[in-house]
Amino acid sequence: MAGGVLTLFVISAALLSMVWTPWPAYEIDMAHKLISPSASHWLGTDMLGRDIVSLLLVGARSSIVVGVIAVGIGLVFGVPLGLVAAARRGWVEEVIMRLGDFTFAFPALLSAIMLAAVAGPGMVTSITAIGIFQIPIFMRITRGSANAIWAREFVLAARASGKGKFRITIEHVLPNILSILIVQATIQFALAILAEAALSYLGLGTQPPQPSWGRMLNDAQSLLFQLPSLAVYPGLAIATAVLGLNLLGDGLRDLFDPRLSRER
Numbered sequence: 001m002a003g004g005v006l007t008l009f010v011i012s013a014a015l016l017s018m019v020w021t022p023w024p025a026y027e028i029d030m031a032h033k034l035i036s037p038s039a040s041h042w043l044g045t046d047m048l049g050r051d052i053v054s055l056l057l058v059g060a061r062s063s064i065v066v067g068v069i070a071v072g073i074g075l076v077f078g079v080p081l082g083l084v085a086a087a088r089r090g091w092v093e094e095v096i097m098r099l100g101d102f103t104f105a106f107p108a109l110l111s112a113i114m115l116a117a118v119a120g121p122g123m124v125t126s127i128t129a130i131g132i133f134q135i136p137i138f139m140r141i142t143r144g145s146a147n148a149i150w151a152r153e154f155v156l157a158a159r160a161s162g163k164g165k166f167r168i169t170i171e172h173v174l175p176n177i178l179s180i181l182i183v184q185a186t187i188q189f190a191l192a193i194l195a196e197a198a199l200s201y202l203g204l205g206t207q208p209p210q211p212s213w214g215r216m217l218n219d220a221q222s223l224l225f226q227l228p229s230l231a232v233y234p235g236l237a238i239a240t241a242v243l244g245l246n247l248l249g250d251g252l253r254d255l256f257d258p259r260l261s262r263e264r
Contacts, residue, residue: 003251006244010237014061023051025058026209034227043233046219050211052230056237058211062123063241066205067192069127071185074134079181081135082142083173086150087165097143100136108133108195112204126205130195134188141184145177179256183249190245197238213238 017025022042029049037044043052081100085093106114111129112121119125149155150173158168199205200214208215213234220230 001251003244003247003249006240007248010060010241010244011064013057014064017054017057017061021051021054021057023054025050025054025211027051034223044229046216046230047223052233055211055216056213056233059213059216059234060237060241062206062210062212063193063196063238066123066127066130066196067189070130070134070192070196071189073127073131074138074188075181075185078135078138079142082139083146083169085139085143086146086173087169093143096139100139103132103136106132109199109202109204112199116204121204121207123206123210126196126199129199130192133195134192137188138181138184141180142177145180146173149173149176179252183253183256186245186249186252190242190249193241193245194238197234 027050029045031049032041032045033047033049035041035045041051041053043056045051046055081096085096108126108129111132112125115125115129146169155168155172158172163171196205197212197214197217200212201218202214203218205214206212216234217231220227220234223230
């Protein structure tokens with residue numbers, strides 16, 4: 001419940017930013033830079049006079065967009081490959097899993113650096129880098145979970161009745177691993193938000209003037225000792241999002257686990 005509340009809070013902030021912010025998030029007002037929290041600027045302003053609350057709200061939207069698309073890439077490509085590996089076995093499984101191992105050699109940060117060198121930094125670069133790294137993760141989870149289902153009696157009965165591997169995968173295997181994939185997607189969503197913040201902090205992710213929590217941390221580092229609150233606010237936002245999604249993932253895992261249900 002706590003994870004759901006925190007996650008809903010972050011999503012609500014992102015949705016709110018699409019229709020309303022206290023001040024325009026892209027508006028520079030040097031005459032009112034670095035002012036303290038007040039009735040007009042609830043958390044103060046940054047070194048360019050931009051309202052902190054507005055930046056946090058729009059930054060939530062950027063983080064969620066990157067997380068949703070990156071995890072979506074992992075699901076769209078990783079899950080089918082994992083299902084094929086579990087169904088076909090043999091050399092097909094070996095080739096798919098070795099490709100996954102090869103992809104693991106290029107973490108999101110390294111992929112983002114290579115992509116930035118070719119296409120330049122930006123949100124698309126961070127989405128692509130994080131999404132590519134998500135593929136082998138979902139591939140392994142899917143393949144391991146599907147292998148366990150393929151060994152179950154009801155699948156053996158389906159094979160004995162003449163059903164093909166594709167039909168068994170769609171009708172029996174995928175529905176029985178769906179809960180595992182949902183939990184894993186929630187956890188990977190949190191890690192994607194964290195990765196996006198790290199890439200933006202390094203200048204490889206979301207670029208100005210688009211607000212981002214990672215960019216806010218990057219901008220605040222030069223004033224860390226003079227005005228530490230500039231780094232505290234985006235840091236708390238990142239921590240809230242990651243904590244909420246991790247707690248939500250743990251809760252969903254407990255909810256979908258029949259053994260824990262029997263204990264309750």
